[in-house]
Amino acid sequence: MAAKSGPGRGGAVKKSTTKKSTTKKAAEAGSSRRREAAVSAAGSRAQAQYPDRIYALASPRSIGGVSLFEPGLLVTSDIVGNFVSDEGATERAVGLLADAGFEILQVNAFTINIAGSKELYEAAFGTTIVAEERLTMKQQGIVEEATYFDTTDTAVPGLIDPSTTRFGEVLEGIAIEEPAYLAAPAAFPPPVDYWHLDVPADVSLGCNADKAHRGGTTGTGVTVAMVDTGWQSHPFFTDRGYRVDPTVLGPGTANPAIDENGHGTGESANIFATAPDVLLKPVKTATASGALVNVTAAFNAAVALGPDIISNSWTSDIQFGPLSAAMQAREAAVAAAWASGIVVVFAAGNGHWGFPGQHPDVISVGGVDLARDGSLRASDYTSGFMSNIYPARRVPDLSGLVGMRPGAQSIMLPVPEGCQLDVSLSGGTHPNGDETPNNDGWAAFSGTSAACPQVAGVCALIKQACPRLAPAEVREILMTTARDVTTGTNHPNFGNAAVAGPDTATGNGLVDAHRAVLIAKLRCVVVPITPIIPFRPVLPIQPFRPFQPVFPIQPFQPVFPIQPFRPVFPIQPFRPVFPIQPFRPLQPFAPFGAGPGPFAEEREGQQLSAEDLSNLEQMIIESPEPPVF
Amino acid sequence: MTANDPNTVVALAVLKPASGKALRPALRLTAENLASFEPDPAATLEVQRQLRVAGFEVGPLVGISMALTGPAKLFERFFNTTLDAQADGTWMSVDRRGTPRRELPLTAVPESLSGLLYAVTFEPPAEAVGEDWP
Numbered sequence: 001m002a003a004k005s006g007p008g009r010g011g012a013v014k015k016s017t018t019k020k021s022t023t024k025k026a027a028e029a030g031s032s033r034r035r036e037a038a039v040s041a042a043g044s045r046a047q048a049q050y051p052d053r054i055y056a057l058a059s060p061r062s063i064g065g066v067s068l069f070e071p072g073l074l075v076t077s078d079i080v081g082n083f084v085s086d087e088g089a090t091e092r093a094v095g096l097l098a099d100a101g102f103e104i105l106q107v108n109a110f111t112i113n114i115a116g117s118k119e120l121y122e123a124a125f126g127t128t129i130v131a132e133e134r135l136t137m138k139q140q141g142i143v144e145e146a147t148y149f150d151t152t153d154t155a156v157p158g159l160i161d162p163s164t165t166r167f168g169e170v171l172e173g174i175a176i177e178e179p180a181y182l183a184a185p186a187a188f189p190p191p192v193d194y195w196h197l198d199v200p201a202d203v204s205l206g207c208n209a210d211k212a213h214r215g216g217t218t219g220t221g222v223t224v225a226m227v228d229t230g231w232q233s234h235p236f237f238t239d240r241g242y243r244v245d246p247t248v249l250g251p252g253t254a255n256p257a258i259d260e261n262g263h264g265t266g267e268s269a270n271i272f273a274t275a276p277d278v279l280l281k282p283v284k285t286a287t288a289s290g291a292l293v294n295v296t297a298a299f300n301a302a303v304a305l306g307p308d309i310i311s312n313s314w315t316s317d318i319q320f321g322p323l324s325a326a327m328q329a330r331e332a333a334v335a336a337a338w339a340s341g342i343v344v345v346f347a348a349g350n351g352h353w354g355f356p357g358q359h360p361d362v363i364s365v366g367g368v369d370l371a372r373d374g375s376l377r378a379s380d381y382t383s384g385f386m387s388n389i390y391p392a393r394r395v396p397d398l399s400g401l402v403g404m405r406p407g408a409q410s411i412m413l414p415v416p417e418g419c420q421l422d423v424s425l426s427g428g429t430h431p432n433g434d435e436t437p438n439n440d441g442w443a444a445f446s447g448t449s450a451a452c453p454q455v456a457g458v459c460a461l462i463k464q465a466c467p468r469l470a471p472a473e474v475r476e477i478l479m480t481t482a483r484d485v486t487t488g489t490n491h492p493n494f495g496n497a498a499v500a501g502p503d504t505a506t507g508n509g510l511v512d513a514h515r516a517v518l519i520a521k522l523r524c525v526v527v528p529i530t531p532i533i534p535f536r537p538v539l540p541i542q543p544f545r546p547f548q549p550v551f552p553i554q555p556f557q558p559v560f561p562i563q564p565f566r567p568v569f570p571i572q573p574f575r576p577v578f579p580i581q582p583f584r585p586l587q588p589f590a591p592f593g594a595g596p597g598p599f600a601e602e603r604e605g606q607q608l609s610a611e612d613l614s615n616l617e618q619m620i621i622e623s624p625e626p627p628v629f
Numbered sequence: 630m631t632a633n634d635p636n637t638v639v640a641l642a643v644l645k646p647a648s649g650k651a652l653r654p655a656l657r658l659t660a661e662n663l664a665s666f667e668p669d670p671a672a673t674l675e676v677q678r679q680l681r682v683a684g685f686e687v688g689p690l691v692g693i694s695m696a697l698t699g700p701a702k703l704f705e706r707f708f709n710t711t712l713d714a715q716a717d718g719t720w721m722s723v724d725r726r727g728t729p730r731r732e733l734p735l736t737a738v739p740e741s742l743s744g745l746l747y748a749v750t751f752e753p754p755a756e757a758v759g760e761d762w763p
Binding site for chain 1: 637638639641643652653654655656657658659660663664666667686688689691692693694695696698717718719731732747748750751752753754755756757758
């Protein structure tokens with residue numbers, strides 16, 4: 001397993017004010033002055049600031065006679081052969097270094113990798129090791145100071161000159177290692193050998209969102225706020241051009257560009273999987289330790305942003321009332337947002353009596369497991385119950401995609417490298433670990449935390465298709481169009497079985513974005529509908545009647561002298577019977593309130609009645625393959 | 630005070646309804662009945678003003694509550710209590726008997742403010758629901 005993020009092997013020293021001032025001095029001076037200043041400052045530095053092991057590469061003398069560390073030398077494949085070391089010289093060098101107390105970590109034809117303390121280097125090579133702070137880009141694109149080690153021996157940074165020591169006969173130089181950092185995480189998920197879903201493709205397909213996207217409904221113009229642990233940039237998002245506003249800090253939180261936990265970053269990928277063109281507005285509600293605090297205050301901050309939808313992958317576990325003042329404030333905040341037209345989506349919980357996931361004014365989202373063969377079953381990881389607090393409130397309303405116990409590690413999600421989730425879920429053998437490194441920027445997890453933003457994304461599609469829909473109408477469409485799930489049992493805390501029709505295991509079943517969008521489009525059809533003018537084919541051009549030549553005038557009986565021939569009628573130029581009318585393409589249904597449409601003056605035929613719309617909705621719901629339009 | 634400061638504290642100020650109805654703990658607030666329990670706009674402004682004058686940062690009213698943020702010492706002085714930071718990142722007010730409570734005492738708060746408040750309370754922790762939970 002690779003090491004967690006942090007300074008590279010050469011830079012294991014923590015920063016200090018002294019070093020920062022040293023760095024500033026060094027930057028202002030020339031090369032030699034910089035080095036003198038560094039040495040001077042180093043003298044006053046505490047011993048404890050240096051790590052126990054400083055790593056370096058020692059180069060035995062090269063057979064070409066030129067040092068591998070010659071200033072200005074660029075080693076390429078054409079000349080690298082000159083820097084191979086004689087095998088005997090390498091063996092002697094290894095012996096000398098080992099005798100001096102260095103750890104021999106690795107030997108190859110060019111260099112010997114060694115480790116030792118600062119004191120050992122100084123004693124063996126008659127040098128002085130100094131530490132310098134230099135600005136560098138670390139993991140996650142963060143630019144800050146890192147500790148580099150140097151000597152006063154040469155003009156080449158980090159190079160020890162052994163020529164005046166007993167190592168001079170066998171070594172041409174010793175290069176102190178420099179800090180190194182992992183490159184940015186990959187935009188693609190890591191390959192793992194177990195069944196799981198990737199974002200965006202698998203989650204989109206599983207939620208039947210692909211067809212909605214093909215029909216042009218992708219969440220454009222819709223904003224989704226997400227109250228979570230924060231959000232941090234990742235190539236998964238940037239390479240795909242997803243749109244994310246800067247994170248808004250909830251009260252009591254800090255570091256808007258950092259998601260220490262990784263939960264918010266990962267779950268946001270579920271929103272983009274179902275609604276790739278939404279504008280995401282993250283609101284951070286976690287401390288640096290990842291604890292979720294002041295969530296109602298953060299929710300209120302999200303409401304203040306005026307989004308169309310708020311996605312909440314968090315919960316409190318409340319089975320019975322009465323509610324505390326804090327929970328009353330929370331339920332009132334949720335109710336106020338809903339009443340103002342914001343679609344509020346909450347996770348039902350992973351074994352929790354989820355609150356506010358059981359509030360009547362939220363879309364409560366449970367979990368369905370999607371198997372490799374496409375079969376669906378209730379997730380045994382997620383909550384489903386009849387609320388004891390709100391009479392007749394069934395939880396969930398419907399479900400998104402969630403894995404199974406023990407850990408529901410079923411969706412590979414992008415997270416900040418080395419964040420808490422990257423580390424805690426890493427390694428192991430699935431399902432007891434996601435089998436990925438702890439610093440690769442990917443982690444497999446799900447829960448209703450994943451299902452909630454998937455459904456929030458589908459809400460965005462619905463709002464794009466029909467912006468005037470109230471939150472309750474959005475919920476009704478989602479529930480009406482969900483795919484019924486009839487097998488499986490939810491979390492053992494509840495043990496509710498999925499049955500035909502709505503139940504307390506999955507609600508109305510798995511979200512179906514395509515059907516939901518079709519219904520939303522119908523709901524926004526102008527009533528009375530501007531009829532589509534049927535295409536009128538241009539009348540075919542009538543064949544021109546062949547010119548019938550005028551019969552030649554028969555000569556009269558020569559009563560009169562014969563007149564020269566004159567046609568009776570002049571020949572008329574050809575005219576088509578009907579002018580060809582230009583073809584007008586059909587116009588789509590006009591959205592509600594968009595005016596009568598371009599063909600209003602040509603309205604004809606019957607209008608769709610409310611009953612017609614209802615019948616069309618039923619057709620969409622019951623059709624095994626609703627059309628894309 | 631910054632958000633990085635571990636002594637930065639956030640609480641919710643819950644306001645009394647303008648209707649005079651009681652916010653009983655058994656009451657369930659939903660979109661249907663919320664209007665009957667919303668605070669008076671003038672009272673809301675007055676609460677915000679007084680809390681700001683006292684030194685708190687005050688958030689927007691959503692529903693019946695608004696967030697107030699400030700240093701722990703300010704909370705202790707204004708509410709005449711002792712605060713205790715919890716391991717889960719939340720805070721408790723400790724009364725004279727040493728009992729920790731989420732709700733802050735309003736006895737030391739000026740009547741012109743306490744008369745408008747139903748409660749000032751710390752929020753209990755919440756959980757992200759993407760990780761394993763027993």
